[in-house]
Amino acid sequence: MKPILPGAPWLIAHRSMLGVNKPHKITLNGQDYVIWQNQKGELFAIDNICPHMQAPLSDGWICKDRDTIACPFHALEFDGQGRLYRENKKDTQPIIKQLELIVSNDCIWTYAGFEPRLPIPELHQRIVDEYEFIGVTGEKSIQGDFLSNIMVNYDYNHQNGTHKELFRITSCNVTSFEHQGYYATVKQEVKRAKNTLGEIIKNPAMGIIPKTLNNMLEYAFPSTTVVFAESPIGSIAQTHILYPETENRTKTFILFYAKAINPLMKLLFKKSFLSAAATIIEQDSTMIESLYPREKPKIRLPNEEIMFYAEKLYRDW
Ligand code: FES
Ligand SMILES: [Fe+2]
Numbered sequence: 001m002k003p004i005l006p007g008a009p010w011l012i013a014h015r016s017m018l019g020v021n022k023p024h025k026i027t028l029n030g031q032d033y034v035i036w037q038n039q040k041g042e043l044f045a046i047d048n049i050c051p052h053m054q055a056p057l058s059d060g061w062i063c064k065d066r067d068t069i070a071c072p073f074h075a076l077e078f079d080g081q082g083r084l085y086r087e088n089k090k091d092t093q094p095i096i097k098q099l100e101l102i103v104s105n106d107c108i109w110t111y112a113g114f115e116p117r118l119p120i121p122e123l124h125q126r127i128v129d130e131y132e133f134i135g136v137t138g139e140k141s142i143q144g145d146f147l148s149n150i151m152v153n154y155d156y157n158h159q160n161g162t163h164k165e166l167f168r169i170t171s172c173n174v175t176s177f178e179h180q181g182y183y184a185t186v187k188q189e190v191k192r193a194k195n196t197l198g199e200i201i202k203n204p205a206m207g208i209i210p211k212t213l214n215n216m217l218e219y220a221f222p223s224t225t226v227v228f229a230e231s232p233i234g235s236i237a238q239t240h241i242l243y244p245e246t247e248n249r250t251k252t253f254i255l256f257y258a259k260a261i262n263p264l265m266k267l268l269f270k271k272s273f274l275s276a277a278a279t280i281i282e283q284d285s286t287m288i289e290s291l292y293p294r295e296k297p298k299i300r301l302p303n304e305e306i307m308f309y310a311e312k313l314y315r316d317w
Helices: 123-130 146-153 197-202 263-290 304-315
Strands: 010-014 024-028 031-037 043-047 061-063 068-070 077-079 083-086 089-094 102-104 107-110 132-143 169-180 183-192 212-220 224-231 234-246 249-259
Touching: 010 024, 010 234, 010 249, 024 234, 123 212, 123 224, 123 234, 123 249, 132 263, 146 234, 146 249, 146 263, 146 304, 169 304, 183 304, 234 263, 249 263
Parallel strands: none
Antiparallel strands: 010 107, 024 031, 031 043, 061 068, 068 077, 077 083, 083 089, 102 107, 132 249, 169 183, 183 212, 212 224, 224 234, 234 249
């Protein structure tokens, strides 16, 4: 496939998603890679195709004494630089291509071999400086092209349709939109109707999320959308990550951060907030997966320039 947005920094995983000495498969721009971390937290990433008879290395296992991955087919071993390991010694030359990683605050980034065109967004550093990492949620591979997926994040009119269920959103007003290059901020006011008791029992967060929310969104195109919101459990920074797996599959997950959380509230509501965030992904992806092929819209809604700004960044890349 023709790579999507080559030279963009992609956040392919958070360390907590990898486990220890477990092969983890990543697909980025049509290429499969296997990535793993050892007990010391060192990371390794190489192409996923075994150069012997093309088995997927990610189905194999890690030999932790040697930091190698064993192929599931004939058990040949390769190290994190892609060198064959045989009879207790490593070849000098790699036979598998390595994927270069940049690790920052437990976030694993890559340019996948392309010349960098944008730096890793400093937005992530700002969040980590202020907030505590709570967890990863909503990890999903969505059947839908990257553009459709990213446009949803910049779409201020889908809340009362797509997110009507559970969140009971009745209106979403944009009070400011500013952008500078690939970076943008939006302020929004979201109003919600009351949840039923059944919904609150199903997800207790719905009982404490206010009926009016004044959220701030920050965008670092193309990888990151952060929703900063005030909630009774403290301030949250819900960080939505996207990257293109293939032409018509897009990967997403949410890094959930919070600050000034009362420990009791955290204990009570952590699961519920993570599950509410995962529901947002579920609702967005169900909508995207149901769409007919894109055509020029015959109707315009307010604030759609935010969405078209993102589309323009994508098309002019
Ligand atoms: S296919 Fe990997 S060892 Fe044979
Ligand atoms: Fe959404």
